[in-house]
Each structure stands twice: as C-alpha cells, then as structure tokens.
Amino acid sequence: MERWRKRGSLLAVAAVALVAALLPSGEAKLSPDYYRSTCPDVEAIVREAVAKKVNETFVTVPATLRLFFHDCFVEGCDASVIIASRDNDAEKDAPGNVSLAGDGFDTVVRAKAEVEKACPGVVSCADILAIAARDVVTMSSGPHWPVELGRLDGLVSKAGSVAGRLPGPDMRVDDLAALFAKHNLTTLDMVALSGAHTVGFAHCTRFTGRLYRHGVAGGGGGGGASVDPSYDPAYARQLMEACPPDVGATIAVDMDPVTPTAFDNAYYGNLAGGMGLFTSDQALYSDGASRPAVGDFAKNQTRFFEAFKDAMVKLGRVGVKTGRHGEIRRDCTAFNK
Numbered sequence: 001m002e003r004w005r006k007r008g009s010l011l012a013v014a015a016v017a018l019v020a021a022l023l024p025s026g027e028a029k030l031s032p033d034y035y036r037s038t039c040p041d042v043e044a045i046v047r048e049a050v051a052k053k054v055n056e057t058f059v060t061v062p063a064t065l066r067l068f069f070h071d072c073f074v075e076g077c078d079a080s081v082i083i084a085s086r087d088n089d090a091e092k093d094a095p096g097n098v099s100l101a102g103d104g105f106d107t108v109v110r111a112k113a114e115v116e117k118a119c120p121g122v123v124s125c126a127d128i129l130a131i132a133a134r135d136v137v138t139m140s141s142g143p144h145w146p147v148e149l150g151r152l153d154g155l156v157s158k159a160g161s162v163a164g165r166l167p168g169p170d171m172r173v174d175d176l177a178a179l180f181a182k183h184n185l186t187t188l189d190m191v192a193l194s195g196a197h198t199v200g201f202a203h204c205t206r207f208t209g210r211l212y213r214h215g216v217a218g219g220g221g222g223g224g225a226s227v228d229p230s231y232d233p234a235y236a237r238q239l240m241e242a243c244p245p246d247v248g249a250t251i252a253v254d255m256d257p258v259t260p261t262a263f264d265n266a267y268y269g270n271l272a273g274g275m276g277l278f279t280s281d282q283a284l285y286s287d288g289a290s291r292p293a294v295g296d297f298a299k300n301q302t303r304f305f306e307a308f309k310d311a312m313v314k315l316g317r318v319g320v321k322t323g324r325h326g327e328i329r330r331d332c333t334a335f336n337k
C-alpha cells in the first residue's frame with residue numbers, strides 16, 4: 001500500500017514533468033494561486049517592499065511599470081531586463097532601455113530580498129516584477145487585479161535582442177499595432193497599455209524633434225523648421241520652456257501634465273486636447289483605428305481600467321518560460337551560474 005502510494009506520486013511527478021517539458025515556452029500554465037502552498041504571503045511581502053520604496057520616491061511607480069513592459073516585450077516576461085551587465089551587452093544596455101529608471105530595478109531587488117527571507121529559492125524575479133507592476137498601479141489610485149504567477153526567470157539577456165522589439169516615440173499607429181500584435185496584443189490592448197503614460201517622466205530629447213525640427217528631413221534643424229501642428233500651442237510653449245533647443249540629456253518632463261502622479265484616464269483627455277507628448281501618443285487620437293478607444297477611455301475611467309487590467313494580464317503571458325528554459329534566480333541581477 002505504502003509502496004503503491006509512493007509509486008503513484010512518483011508517477012504524478014513524472015507526468016507533471018513530462019507535461020512541463022512538452023509545453024513550449026509561451027504556453028505555461030500561469031495562475032494567481034501558484035505560490036499558495038510554497039510561499040503563501042508572497043503578495044503581501046512584495047506589496048510592503050513596494051510601498052516602502054514608493055514612499056521614498058514616486059519614480060518607483062512609473063519606473064517599475066515601464067520595466068515590466070520592456071521585460072515582457074524582449075524575450076518575454078522573464079526578468080531578463082534585470083540582469084546586470086558585465087560588458088554593457090545585457091538587455092538593459094540596449095539603446096531603447098538605457099533610460100529605464102534605476103528605481104524599477106531597485107524595487108525588484110529589494111522585494112526579492114524580503115521574499116527570500118520568507119521562502120528562499122521559490123519565487124521568480126519575473127513574478128516579483130509582475131506583482132510589483134500591479135502594486136504600483138494600485139498604489140497610485142489605479143485599478144487592482146489578480147496577477148497570474150508561475151513564470152521562471154530567463155537564461156538569456158542580450159542587448160542585441162532589443163532592437164526592433166520596443167516601440168519608439170516617433171512611431172505611428174500601424175507600426176505600433178503590428179509590434180503589439182506580435183505578442184497577441186490587439187490595438188485596443190495597445191491603446192489601453194499606452195495609458196501607462198498617465199504617470200512618469202520623459203526626457204526632452206525624446207520629443208524635442210516635434211518642437212524644433214518638425215517637417216525637417218533627417219531632423220537636422222535649420223531653416224523651415226516648425227512646431228508639430230498637432231501640439232496644442234500652449235502645451236508646446238510649456239514644453240519649449242522646459243526643454244530649450246540646447247537642453248541637456250538629463251532634463252525630463254511629466255508625461256501627463258494634468259495629473260502627473262495619479263494613475264487615471266487624464267492621458268486620453270490630454271490626447272483630445274493636443275497634449276500627447278510623443279508622436280506615438282498623439283497618433284492614437286489622430287488615427288481612426290484607435291481614436292474610438294481613446295474617446296471611450298477619456299469619457300469613462302472604469303472602461304479604461306477594465307481594458308488596462310485585461311491588457312496587463314495578457315502582457316504578463318508573453319513569452320513565459322517553463323522547464324529547462326528558465327530558473328528561479330537567487331539574485332535577480334545575475335544568472336544562477
């Protein structure tokens with residue numbers, strides 16, 4: 001009898017291992033209850049670490065949210081973006097990622113340290129980042145949703161993987177939609193996720209082309225340059241004041257000038273008023289493919305929150321690693337060996 005039970009459970013383990021091995025990465029079975037028996041307090045532990053960090057600096061909110069997005073779009077949601085570089089060749093060193101604020105990385109590292117005290121070697125950095133990204137949204141008066149868990153940490157982090165995977169601030173709706181579609185995210189998901197620009201900062205150099213070099217071939221400046229006419233004139237003046245033509249690389253402005261620290265739907269109202277900071281923001285309003293969703297979200301914050309939650313859950317499923325494709329990192333900034 002004893003023997004049979006043992007055999008049975010061994011068989012069960014073997015069956016689980018077989019199923020895990022057969023599942024290609026990207027079709028992992030995620031669940032909000034994943035750590036129920038192995039680390040039941042993980043969410044409370046992460047929440048407390050994140051709350052402490054947010055209390056120290058608000059940048060924690062946008063930095064953590066953006067870090068999750070960039071992680072998921074390059075190699076999947078596997079914390080590959082957190083790997084520290086040895087020779088400036090890790091994912092975080094790629095041009096699209098260099099302005100990721102350090103407070104996002106720090107949030108994950110600190111939360112991981114607390115989680116390790118309670119349940120060593122059990123919870124992935126990728127899952128901690130997914131929980132933290134939800135928590136920062138909730139803590140800045142945004143929505144709350146159950147975060148699916150069970151990701152492994154990736155075994156690859158290369159700067160070379162980033163090119164072409166992240167959207168750029170000068171992109172139009174067609175190209176943005178195509179990029180998101182590669183990850184099974186719809187145009188509606190893309191419009192909802194762009195609402196993350198309701199918090200956080202952007203460096204002047206990301207949009208000064210719209211202020212000083214609009215319509216100039218090659219963006220070279222000089223005669224004939226003008227302000228992008230899709231900017232509201234008063235907003236453009238405000239941006240020019242904050243970001244003069246010779247502005248240094250470190251100056252940044254609020255992405256949502258109306259309610260910069262609240263996760264709300266003001267971003268969409270801004271777009272209707274010509275206050276989209278990047279071309280990629282303003283295009284959501286000017287393109288007929290995305291404009292109805294912008295109008296809907298601007299009118300009804302509940303609708304925005306519902307769509308944002310759905311899209312974040314879908315984003316969190318991108319490229320998830322299982323089995324031999326991943327590990328539970330001990331140190332989020334380094335592979336185990």
Ligand code: HEM
Pocket residue numbers: 059061062063065066069099100101167168169170171176190193194196197199200201202203204206255280
């Ligand atoms: C739709 C295409 C998108 C484009 C073209 C885009 C581009 C950018 C750029 C250029 C910045 C400024 C970075 C800097 O100057 O430091 C930025 C900031 C930010 N992005 Fe996006 N982004 C997009 C979508 C998203 C998504 C899907 C999310 C998250 C769900 C997100 C979250 C953020 C946040 C929170 C910031 C502020 C970062 C901070 O304050 O540190 N973005 N984005």
Ligand SMILES: *[C@@H]1O[C@H](CO)[C@@H](O)[C@H](O)[C@H]1NC(C)=O
Pocket residue numbers: 051052055056
């Ligand atoms: C937030 O920071 C203040 C000091 O800046 C401190 O007194 C307070 O206890 C902190 N709260 C939390 C929840 O960490």
Ligand SMILES: *[C@@H]1O[C@H](CO)[C@@H](O)[C@H](O)[C@H]1NC(C)=O
Pocket residue numbers: 184
């Ligand atoms: C893509 O999304 C659809 C609808 O949300 C879902 O049914 C399908 O399984 C997803 N495919 C992948 C590869 O994730």
Ligand SMILES: *[C@@H]1O[C@H](CO)[C@@H](O)[C@H](O)[C@H]1NC(C)=O
Pocket residue numbers: 300301302303
């Ligand atoms: C906003 O949208 C929600 C969800 O679709 C709906 O229940 C609610 O009635 C809407 N509110 C308004 C003012 O239209």
Ligand SMILES: CC(=O)N[C@H]1CO[C@H](CO)[C@@H](O)[C@@H]1O
Pocket residue numbers: 095096097166167168169
């Ligand atoms: C998201 C982002 O800013 N991407 C940039 C990454 O770097 C390349 C080349 O430097 C730019 O063209 C992208 O816009």
